[in-house]
Amino acid sequence: MSEYTLHCFAESGNAYKVALMLELTSQDWQPVFVDFFHGQTRDSQWRETLNEQGEVPVLEHAGQRLTQSALILDYLAERTGQYGPGDEDERREIWRWMLFDNHKFTSYYAMLRFLLCLKQTGETEVTGFLRERAKAAYRVVDAHLANTPFMVGRRLTIADLSLAGYVFMPEDTGIVLSEFSHIEAWKQRLRALPGWKHPYDLMPRTAS
Ligand SMILES: N[C@@H](CCC(=O)N[C@@H](CS)C(=O)NCC(=O)O)C(=O)O
The missing domain is CATH 1.20.1050.10 (Glutathione S-transferase Yfyf (Class Pi); Chain A, domain 2)
Incomplete structure (x- = not known):
């Protein structure tokens, strides 16, 4: 089991933002495929368990579930100490x-x-x-x-x-x-x- 789990699919540029951050900072992460084009993010169970906003990406880490790529990037910058603000x-x-x-x-x-x-x-x-x-x-x-x-x-x-x-x-x-x-x-x-x-x-x- 990897430290980070990213719910994503390759055609999603919003997921790519997070995947690239995880990769460039050499994190231990795994992708979980979301079948967006066949309606998975519209499924009520997916929304209840992963993201009520019905959007990819979703990042799972240390018992937390994070959504919105900008907020996830901010979280990862803080945790990894990389690519965040200097002041x-x-x-x-x-x-x-x-x-x-x-x-x-x-x-x-x-x-x-x-x-x-x-x-x-x-x-x-x-x-x-x-x-x-x-x-x-x-x-x-x-x-x-x-x-x-x-x-x-x-x-x-x-x-x-x-x-x-x-x-x-x-x-x-x-x-x-x-x-x-x-x-x-x-x-x-x-x-x-x-x-x-x-x-x-x-x-x-x-x-x-
Ligand atoms: N502001 C969001 C946008 C996320 C987003 O729009 N994701 C798309 C996939 S690339 C999505 O899941 N859309 C579902 C929908 O709009 O119903 C973010 O940066 O995470």
Whole structure:
């Protein structure tokens, strides 16, 4: 039995944020596959026993059950002493970017990818709207990364891991990533970290 159990699936960028943190900090962890695409997170028993909010990721550790990737990252930074804030200003700065990530950077992109690439809805008014919102969030992060190698404090923090949730997903959402050269350079820096793995190599994938 591993110290940490992560309820996850490979297509989930929100789960990837946590899986990558566990991997980069060399924790003893195991993934437990959640069959999201066949409705497992909608099942009332799953919600009662794992997460009333009906979302992945869920991290089990030392008798606790934690949800919300940003909060889990904060918990792991505190426990491992790695990739957390160095002082109070950094703590606020990290949370500022993790909230922006949850509200905009991850969320518009993830919804666009879900509809277009996983549900295969084809191009609709909704996907067009989500793409423009995702690109606007990408522009904000790209401009920030023009002046710093990592999001906060010029070193890797959990703010980077939060924003990295979906940036390595291979599906084509119609966003031209080469337009965001600072994000692309940041992705290279993340890829070069010892222990970095692609989401599809870190967690169990859904069988097609
Ligand atoms: N803010 C949450 C978002 C989690 C989330 O949306 N997870 C997706 C999978 S990637 C999910 O389980 N969605 C279920 C639903 O929206 O019904 C986090 O960062 O953990």
